[in-house]
Amino acid sequence: MRIAVFRRAHFNAAHRLYNPAWSDEKNQEVFGLCNNPNYHGHNYELEVKVAGEVDPVTGYLIDLKDLKDLIKKEVELRFDHKNLNLDTEEFRNLNPTAENICFVIWNILRSHLDERYDLSVRLYETPRNYVEYPA
Numbered sequence: 373m374r375i376a377v378f379r380r381a382h383f384n385a386a387h388r389l390y391n392p393a394w395s396d397e398k399n400q401e402v403f404g405l406c407n408n409p410n411y412h413g414h415n416y417e418l419e420v421k422v423a424g425e426v427d428p429v430t431g432y433l434i435d436l437k438d439l440k441d442l443i444k445k446e447v448e449l450r451f452d453h454k455n456l457n458l459d460t461e462e463f464r465n466l467n468p469t470a471e472n473i474c475f476v477i478w479n480i481l482r483s484h485l486d487e488r489y490d491l492s493v494r495l496y497e498t499p500r501n502y503v504e505y506p507a
Contacts, residue, residue, distance in 0.1 A: 376423040377433050381443045383452035386413040387468040390457075411455055416473070417496035418447065420481065424489045434489065446480050470497040471505075478505045 388411045389403040399407045406412065420443060426433050454460055456468040462476045474495040482491055496502040 373426045374424065375426055375433055376421050377436060377439070379420045379422075379436060379439045379443060381418045381420070381440075381448055382416060383418070383448050384413060384415050385451050385454050385456050386411040387456040387463070388412070389467055389469060391467065411457070414497050416451075417499075417502075418443070418477065419494040419496075421492045421494070422485070422489045423492075434485075442481065442484055446484060447477055450480075470495055470501065470503045474503045474505045 387406075388408060389406040390399050391402070394402070420439065422434050422439060424433055450462075451460065451473075456463040456473070463472070466472050466476070474493055477495065478491065478493040481493065485491055492504060492506055494502055494504040
């Protein structure tokens, strides 16, 4: 039987959208308030979906405690209450847009999950704005 399980998590982080190759004026034009030189924060909501075949012995697709612990260790502890631009290696040279954050999280989690699982990540930057990978 093929099924999907979901785990929700959250983290709070600050960031600034900025392209160092552009002038301050161009950055302001493109990124607006998100280009604040003093940064700004979001309460990110994360939804992780793992899909695949249920193990006939355990009845689990994946142990949700293991998934919870993975998300806590690899995402929440890494990004929660951090300035993404300044405090994380992942965004030192990558603009921390919601799209890029989502993709980075997907890559981190993918590297720790067995290939038999399909993985998708949905990241809410605000209650009305979210991104998902893969699309």
